[in-house]
Amino acid sequence: MKIIIVGAGEVGYHIASRLAFENKDVVVIDKSMEAIRRITENLDVQGITASGSSPETLEQAGIRQAEILLAVTDSDEANLVACLMADMLSPATRTLARIRNAHYDNYHDAFKAAPPHINTVINPEIEVVKTIHRLMKIPAAVDMGELVEGRVKFVGLRLDKHSPMAGVRLKDFASMFGQTRPLIAAVVRRQELIIPRGEHRLEVGDLVYFICENERLKETVALFDTTTIPLRRVMIVGGGRIGERLATLLEKQSIHTKIIEADMDRCHVLSEGMSKAVVLHGDGSDQNLLLEENVGDADVVVALTNDEETNILVSLLAKNLGARSTITKVSKFSYIPLMSTIGLQKVVSPRLSAISSILHDVRKGKVLSAISVLGEEAEMIEAMALETSAVTGRPLKKISFPKGAILVSIIREDAIMIPSGESVVEPGDRIIIFARRQVVHKLEKMLTVKLEFF
The missing domain is CATH 3.40.50.720 (NAD(P)-binding Rossmann-like Domain)
Structure with missing residues (x-):
């Protein structure tokens, strides 16, 4: 190619x-x-x-x-x-x-x-706004994406010590949680990405990536000892294009929104375009201003200025002053792995959104969507199973997937299935695969032609 x-x-x-x-x-x-x-x-x-x-x-x-x-x-x-x-x-x-x-x-x-x-x-900015909006709905979520036209959610959550999943082996999920069990795609433990198998136990503090049907999202999130909370108040620091798009979306949902913008001319533009959002002129990293505007009452503070360091500082200040959740825009890829170490779990990147969209378009085989995970460490790939591909027509236990890749779901018509070793992917099925970056090119070949690589 x-x-x-x-x-x-x-x-x-x-x-x-x-x-x-x-x-x-x-x-x-x-x-x-x-x-x-x-x-x-x-x-x-x-x-x-x-x-x-x-x-x-x-x-x-x-x-x-x-x-x-x-x-x-x-x-x-x-x-x-x-x-x-x-x-x-x-x-x-x-x-x-x-x-x-x-x-x-x-x-x-x-x-x-x-x-x-x-x-x-x-337009990666549109995708970033969608991501921010999804993250707002589940304050504890670190990462969130959509597959199968929104019918399937892909979520990253920290495992709380009170969660019934703490200490449980994955192979015991079926007996403990039945059909409501989440499909665990990956675990990040002490900065290490793990593709879990049946014998793996989840530990408190793990960042667990799972997929579930949209209608089961609330009950699945509850297994992590967290809840979805109605969104009422949002503070946006940075009134650029992304901030404006987000505020416009929140206005349509009657969510009380404040925008803090440092440029006076831009404030005038925003004031003319907004019908309900409150536009404030000021420095969003000014602690006194944040206190005056009751940042502690905000359900979410979203830092969207064009300066990475300012966004990081705003999010840290907002958390310290009592905001329930923060979302931080970061463009420098070198910063993304460091964010969790300073306590900022929710990070969005227009550049990363652009890369995800572009990779989806480039991938061989009938790839329907691709989501970059953990910066660029891995991808969640949704693909159509072709008759010519190496993943169809045989039980999964007889298919040699590359080490570092796992098939996490099969979608056949309206049914979303948790695969087992006996499961057979049929031509026309949608499949969802989680894969490390290093093996994506091997998966491309498997999705295209019937060949054994291992």
């Missing part, structure tokens, strides 16, 4: 890193010589210092042989032009553009329609 990436920023770099690791043929284009030097010195990819929207540059990169072009520069307009030009030069090449400006929201379908067209348009 040959893939051209236009843009060597953080998203472009990490996408190139993932794809090169999976032995894909990657070409990266960027106008910055320094960015190209960084990417070619650290990764096994080809780099071109030029404009990715130039037809001459696209020809040089091999656009006519490329299966996919990903346009992920910091300019929406450059991404649009690169994709449209690529479609004109090579209609067989699939194109994906990252577009963040809300002014384009109503035109995504138009971009996909008339030729030249763009196959996929992603």
Whole structure:
């Protein structure tokens, strides 16, 4: 698979890193010589210092042989032009553009329609707002995603000492909890990611990742000795595009919302656009301001400024002043593994959302969705089982899944099943697989062709 990436920023770099690791043929284009030097010195990819929207540059990169072009520069307009030009030069090449400006929201379908067209348009800010909203509903949740059009939830929760699951082996879950038992996909214990088997016991303090049907979410969460609590008051620090999108969503649900924004001009824009949210001008990291605005009464404080350090400080202050829950926006990937060590469990990243969306589009086989987990340590993959794939037609116990991957659920028509060794995946089934990053490329092959790799 040959893939051209236009843009060597953080998203472009990490996408190139993932794809090169999976032995894909990657070409990266960027106008910055320094960015190209960084990417070619650290990764096994080809780099071109030029404009990715130039037809001459696209020809040089091999656009006519490329299966996919990903346009992920910091300019929406450059991404649009690169994709449209690529479609004109090579209609067989699939194109994906990252577009963040809300002014384009109503035109995504138009971009996909008339030729030249763009196959996929992603806005990671929209996905981040969805993630924040899901996390708000379960204050104890560290991570949360959706699969199977929202029918299945993927949740990460800390195991409390009062939980009935503490100290229990996974193979005993069926006898203890019956059909209400959660499907445990992964456990993080002392910073180590574990793909658990039947003999594994859950321990207090484990970060447990599980999946469950949407209608069973509340009762499953209760097994962790936590509850879902109605959302009433939200404080947003940072009134940029993500803050504005989130406030607009909360207004529609009649949730009392305050926005603190440091830029006066931006405050005026927000005040004109908001109908119910209270817009305040000030420094969200000012402890006195937070006290004046009763931050301790907030159900959730969401730190969404454009400065990582400010977001971290705001979340720590809010927790110290009594806020029930905090959500912190972090863009630097190097910060994400450190957040739990300082007590900030809920972290969202627009860049990570972009990577998840892009990987879903790139994956071979009939992949329907892919969620990055623990930064970039692993993926939760939802795929359609093809007749030609190595996972169909035989009991699971006879299929050699790569070490570091586990099939956690089979969805057949309206039934969501917990698989056993005797289970057989049929063509047309949806399957959900949790996998470490290192084995994803092997899973791709298994999902595509009937071959034994181990």
